[in-house]
Structure formats: C-alpha cells, structure tokens
C-alpha cells in the first residue's frame with residue numbers, strides 16, 4: 001500500500017528502522033491515553049450523558065440540556081467548578097479574548113510571566129496597536145521574559161506584580177516561539193509563586209495544544225482558568241467549531257456575560273445540533289492526541305537522525321503536540337510541506353506554495369488537507385520562508401496518517417535531492 005501511495009522502499013525501510021526504536025515511548029503514550037480515556041468516560045458517566053443530549057436547539061437555546069451537560073463534562077474532566085463550551089466561541093483566540101476581556105476592567109494590569117504570547121493575542125492585548133484591544137479599554141500589559149535557559153525569572157516576576165496586577169496569562173505551548181513548552185508541573189510551580197506574591201491574582205492558562213498530553217491539566221496544579229480551541233486537541237477532530245473556558249465559577253460566569261450579554265450569561269446560546277460531535281470528539285480526544293504525539297516523536301527522530309535540528313528533540317518528554325524541524329533552506333521547508341499535503345485525505349492533489357499572507361513579514365507556506373478548515377489537530381504544517389527555515393507541524397487524527405505524512409515528506413526531500421538515505 002505504501003508503494004501505491006508513492007513511498008519508495010528506501011524511505012519505508014528508513015522509517016521502519018526509526019519506528020522500531022520508539023516502542024517504549026509509544027507504550028508510555030498509550031498508557032497516558034488509556035488514563036485520559038478513563039478520565040473522560042468517568043466524567044460522561046457521572047454526568048449521565050444520554051442521547052437526549054444530542055438533540056438540536058435553535059433560537060435562544062433556552063434549556064439546551066445537551067449544552068449544559070457538555071459543559072458539566074468538561075468541568076468534571078478538567079477539574080473545574082464550571083465551564084463554557086460553545087460553538088459561539090469561534091476559535092482559540094476568541095475564547096482567550098472573551099476570558100480576558102470578561103475578567104479585566106479599566107485600570108487593571110495583565111501580566112505574561114512567560115514571554116510574548118501567541119501572535120494573535122498581540123492585537124487582543126494591544127501589544128501591537130489594534131482597534132478594540134484591551135489597551136483601548138484601559139487595561140495595561142506587562143511582560144516578563146523567560147531567562148535564556150528557558151526557566152522562569154522569579155525575581156523579575158515578583159517585581160512586575162503590583163497593585164494593578166489582576167490577571168496572569170500563562171501560555172502552556174511554545175506556539176511558534178523557540179522557548180520550551182511548559183509541563184503542567186512547571187505551570188504549577190509558577191502559579192504557586194505568583195499566588196505567594198499576590199494571592200488574589202487570577203491565573204489563566206492558554207491550554208492550546210496541551211490537552212491530554214499529560215495525565216494532569218493546569219487546574220490540577222492551582223490555575224484558576226484554562227482556555228482552548230475545539231479544533232485542536234479536545235475536539236478530537238470531530239468538533240467543526242468551538243472553544244472552551246473552564247475553571248472557577250465566578251470567572252466562567254463573567255466570561256458568559258461577555259460572550260452573550262450581562263443578565264443572559266450561560267442561559268442562552270443554541271447548540272444548533274453540534275452537541276453530538278462535541279461530546280464524541282471529546283470522547284475520542286485522548287486517543288487522537290496520542291496519535292498526534294506519536295507522529296511528532298516519529299518526525300523528531302527521523303529528521304534528527306538525518307542531522308536537522310529538531311525541537312523538541314527525539315528523546316525529551318512532550319508537553320504539547322507541536323514539532324519544529326529546521327531545514328536551513330527554503331527548498332527543505334517547501335518539500336516538507338508538499339509531502340504533508342500529498343499525504344492528506346482531502347486536497348491531496350494540490351501542491352502548496354509560499355505566499356505573502358496578511359500579518360506576516362515573510363512568505364509562508366502551509367499544508368493542510370483537513371476535514372475542518374484550519375483544524376490543527378488534523379495533520380498540518382507551516383513554515384515562514386525566512387531564516388532559519390524551520391517548519392512547524394502538528395496533528396494527525398490517527399498515528400497511521402501522521403506516519404504516512406512524515407514518510408511522504410521524507411520522500412519529497414529525497415526526490416528533491418535535499419537528503420540522502
């Protein structure tokens with residue numbers, strides 16, 4: 001079958017040799033998935049999920065039982081008091097925007113103690129001037145960068161916390177930065193430190209790409225609120241849209257008043273028939289995340305053994321599903337992305353090319369052959385065409401698809417004469 005898909009014997013053998021060495025790591029990933037599967041199942045059973053909850057509501061969505069029980073399931077599984085899980089949260093950025101703007105008031109200060117947040121948040125916060133930003137509403141922002149070795153600058157953080165500091169935003173995943181991704185245990189250390197300086201500060205974690213990678217989540221180590229996207233890990237590939245905010249009840253209530261309207265809160269918001277895929281996607285998420293993690297580790301080991309710098313490296317522990325590979329040339333980035341695209345179930349016949357995307361300072365190439373537009377729990381890759389010529393890739397709804405994608409990327413690099421096996 002691999003031959004019929006365009007993978008030559010040499011590439012297949014190379015992949016086979018790498019995969020053989022990963023058995024123990026894959027067993028650990030499966031054990032985590034098993035634990036998290038039980039966690040989700042227990043939450044669903046405790047909430048007495050039933051087929052009535054898959055019914056569609058329309059209009060105001062009053063008494064949408066499925067929506068309310070789905071939120072209860074998220075709250076139970078992630079150990080929060082309350083949850084907002086809605087198709088009306090349009091993306092991760094929107095969910096973060098709602099969580100922040102709901103819980104900050106003019107005169108308050110927002111602190112990021114882990115360096116610059118994800119690109120799209122720059123405009124939400126007003127780090128880059130933008131109409132409607134928190135800055136326009138009188139919310140100031142302060143940032144403490146990580147130390148050069150990737151550790152927290154505790155002294156700097158202590159000095160940055162002041163009487164105005166209301167909320168601290170902690171991004172779990174490195175996103176497209178070069179810093180390491182934070183483990184949940186590390187997030188716990190940071191939260192404890194911040195609370196020791198100012199106990200009433202709200203600790204929010206941008207949990208994107210981190211859900212179900214470990215057995216614990218940030219609410220287990222003292223965070224007050226976690227936020228993420230349903231077209232990443234927790235949607236399990238089945239959620240066609242949505243975001244979540246889970247945590248302390250007063251913070252979630254505030255978020256609900258911001259999302260709908262003061263006085264309305266969680267009581268409105270029709271689920272329009274999406275409850276069933278949202279439940280089912282959450283049910284599948286632990287095993288989907290496991291497949292994506294195996295793909296990331298497989299790629300790290302393949303490209304590391306060919307001499308390319310990879311982050312994380314082939315052996316280190318994982319705290320999100322993103323893998324970076326530095327090719328050092330535009331041709332390498334392009335061939336890799338074309339391989340990922342050629343392995344997709346959707347749009348496999350198109351060949352991606354770099355283009356000048358709005359908001360980026362260099363041409364960017366993106367590969368995505370997804371069932372859900374922009375879904376990055378599905379196998380996807382992108383890279384800016386500028387030094388160091390690194391590609392970021394993530395996802396794969398099944399390990400076998402992730403594996404094919406990586407073998408296909410290697411095939412394209414081999415055919416382009418960029419690697420020799």
Ligand SMILES: *Cc1c(COP(=O)(O)O)cnc(C)c1O
Nearest residue numbers: 091092093118173175206208229
């Ligand atoms: C993806 C991501 C976001 C934004 O989510 P979108 O759904 O793309 O808007 C925010 N933070 C991090 C760390 C992310 O990975």
